[in-house]
Amino acid sequence: MPTIREVAAYASVSAATVSRVMKGEVPVNAETRGRVEAAIAALGYAPNAFARSLASNRMGGVGLVISHLAGPFMGRVMMTLEATLRRANVSLLVASGGGEAGREQEAVDFLLGRRCDGLIVHADALSDAMLATLAATTPLVVFNRRVLEIDAHCIYLDNECGGYLATRHLLDQGHRHIACLTGPLRQQDAAGRLAGYQRALKERGIQVDEQAILEGDFTERSGEQGMAALLARAAPITAVVAGNDDMALGAMTILRARGVAIPQTLSLVGYDNEACARHVMPALTTVHAPLEEMAQEAAERLLKLVAGASLPAPTPFMPTLIERETVGPPLS
Amino acid sequence: MPTIREVAAYASVSAATVSRVMKGEVPVNAETRGRVEAAIAALGYAPNAFARSLASNRMGGVGLVISHLAGPFMGRVMMTLEATLRRANVSLLVASGGGEAGREQEAVDFLLGRRCDGLIVHADALSDAMLATLAATTPLVVFNRRVLEIDAHCIYLDNECGGYLATRHLLDQGHRHIACLTGPLRQQDAAGRLAGYQRALKERGIQVDEQAILEGDFTERSGEQGMAALLARAAPITAVVAGNDDMALGAMTILRARGVAIPQTLSLVGYDNEACARHVMPALTTVHAPLEEMAQEAAERLLKLVAGASLPAPTPFMPTLIERETVGPPLS
């Protein structure tokens, strides 16, 4: 493993010149450059990443903090992030936090201790204040969440629009009694989806029935519980907007067990367009997020921030409705 | 951001002593140690990772090479890897290769260029020879694949056993005409599963019908094509062993379209126990791999290799059969 000085000696130049050739920016005589390049090739020289980092105080890598590594779409997000970053010759360090504030903070500290050049954070449990503080000292992109104080650092989906699209689709089919099974409302995405649901109803002059809104926690289990609770009510409903696909799946389990036909007796819309959504029976109508585009924008934005740019706030990404088989007109 | 020399000055000792206190192993006078620790606390000192890496020639992190980051179970694997590694204060760098040999090699080179202390490789496209060579120069763990020359570096599932379990389950139900829709047979996992299928049949004295073995590529699409081809044959079959759950899902799509009842007319077994498997109708009987345990063993083994240990070959991990609803006795 040759060092820069060995290359320099081989090419009869100084280490400084080899360094300049490696960078490529500063002017070097063509003949000299040729000799150096030949030496590099002959010796199979590759610069030592540690020495480079120490001298330049940049690590050449960014960190990714993720609440739920095993979540349904992290793979798609990471895939695009990794590809975009590597194209820029930047490596990706991953740390997970399991959705607990303490462990997520640990993950951040861990990556910061590794002197990452920047951070992409996809975490629920960290506070807005903490993220805003972090953004002041480190290039930071917040994924799938909006923090008002640092809008320019946030890549997120317009969840309100997604909730609206789902609900309006049901309204368009003629439904008037639509329940909503939400995620944890302290989380922004869940709250946004609910707001969209409410806007769609109001827009059509339909009174929002607070009893028909049940808060869950995005798990299948809570979808089951919510659906069971809705069925136990006296008030009739003909459709349900679920907080995400997992909750919708839970709801379907209950409906199947009770012999409620989908979509004949009850229509259902999910959110996220997980892999499963296409495969269940009937196939789940759901809301799709352009995750790959979001991830690419996140990576590119972070790279610019690392390079010192200051950027305007991005526009939110827009969800689309995927129509499948769980929605139909109400019985009558 | 104080340096070690500032801490040293504050505590009226030399940088060497501070370094020793940080490490904790070498003997330092209790009183001196106390002063140094106080200085560290007072100044909020944290050692510079680059300088440390440069001097010690260890980066304190390992690389993960993954063919398909968005695959159905990478999340579960990464989650356990990350947690195990971080407990040892080792960071995880991720690089993907999209299943192409060239890009996977690039990913390896990229991580090696970053001077990772070791590598976990979960890749189909890299050759056995390449991996064996790599293992000679770098601490390496190969995940979900067996390379005979470097058995001690491989963490893998006994796929032969998985194929056997799936097939024997069908045999136990009374099936005698069982087809097999395999993955790409140049891949070890697909070939292993097929071998298990064949062993189970032979064990019961059933002639293996080569016409009933169709090679696919683990995609849903190839499951559809395979199933269609099987239905087009004259020879009757009452059950199918699929190479993985995706192929089983594809097969189900075709069967549903043709009005073939599962499991009344045809039984079906998948492989991998993806999230979907529980949710499809009927719920898919499949083979489950203990991914978390495998990932933990992989991480721990790599850490030991990095530390310089030389280890005996691990025992293969054993799959289990998850019985759900796609298998029943044959009609007649």
Next chain:
DNA sequence: CGCCATCATGAAACCGGTTTCATAAATACA
């Protein structure tokens, strides 16, 4: 022809740890 700007290059300092080696003090042993 002489002066100043430009270009190409090398020497050396620097980044901030780790590690070796030497030394000084303390203890053990005869």
Next chain:
DNA sequence: TGTATTTATGAAACCGGTTTCATGATGGCG
């Protein structure tokens, strides 16, 4: 009491790049 051994510590070299600053060579311009 004198020598051998252990223990604690500091000085300085070292890891391998980057970057600043100085110097020498070239060339343009009045």
